[in-house]
Amino acid sequence: MASTLVLVVLALMCPAGIHGKVINSVIGPYISYGERFYMCESDNQPLPWRWYLRATHFNPLKPKELQRITGNVTATSGSFDNSDWLKVIADTRSNNQWKENAFVFKFNNGACRHFKINSPGFYGLLLKKREVKGACVFKPGVYEFNDAPLNWTFPNFPIIPYGQYRFRMMVGKAENLYACWVVEGRTIPKLE
Numbered sequence: 001m002a003s004t005l006v007l008v009v010l011a012l013m014c015p016a017g018i019h020g021k022v023i024n025s026v027i028g029p030y031i032s033y034g035e036r037f038y039m040c041e042s043d044n045q046p047l048p049w050r051w052y053l054r055a056t057h058f059n060p061l062k063p064k065e066l067q068r069i070t071g072n073v074t075a076t077s078g079s080f081d082n083s084d085w086l087k088v089i090a091d092t093r094s095n096n097q098w099k100e101n102a103f104v105f106k107f108n109n110g111a112c113r114h115f116k117i118n119s120p121g122f123y124g125l126l127l128k129k130r131e132v133k134g135a136c137v138f139k140p141g142v143y144e145f146n147d148a149p150l151n152w153t154f155p156n157f158p159i160i161p162y163g164q165y166r167f168r169m170m171v172g173k174a175e176n177l178y179a180c181w182v183v184e185g186r187t188i189p190k191l192e
Contacts, residue, residue: 121151
């Protein structure tokens with residue numbers, strides 16, 4: 001009986017020899033998109049780097065069409081460079097609540113370089129045009145974009161579980177926190 005069950009499960013997961021539906025995996029190549037952007041700072045202590053962003057609605061019928069983003073990142077003090085640290089915490093949504101710390105990535109230095117390597121689409125939109133001779137140093141100011149296409153690809157993470165995520169990205173130097181940004185988004189299967 002158990003061997004029959006295993007055979008049925010394998011047949012449904014490997015459709016090459018059968019004509020029927022496939023059981024989709026819960027992990028694999030994905031398309032990601034953002035739904036909501038906000039800060040994770042405390043109410044009584046605004047941080048020097050803040051963002052004010054909104055994105056267009058993702059159309060699942062046109063999955064290759066990039067979302068467009070409008071808004072700005074405003075920095076009043078401190079610079080963003082490779083002497084900063086970077087921490088990204090990904091929470092997952094399950095049973096109608098957030099399961100915190102599903103993935104935690106911490107880079108003790110090289111924040112700008114790691115941001116550039118791990119999120120090239122967002123880096124290109126936000127900071128690439130402000131590079132000086134390829135240096136990863138960004139001074140306080142207002143970084144604006146209006147209806148700009150955003151490619152949500154993460155080349156160092158080719159497969160992840162599909163679902164709803166809340167990414168918290170924190171940047172600072174020593175014990176000082178400069179930014180705490182949140183993106184709520186989803187990952188769905190990438191269909192070729």
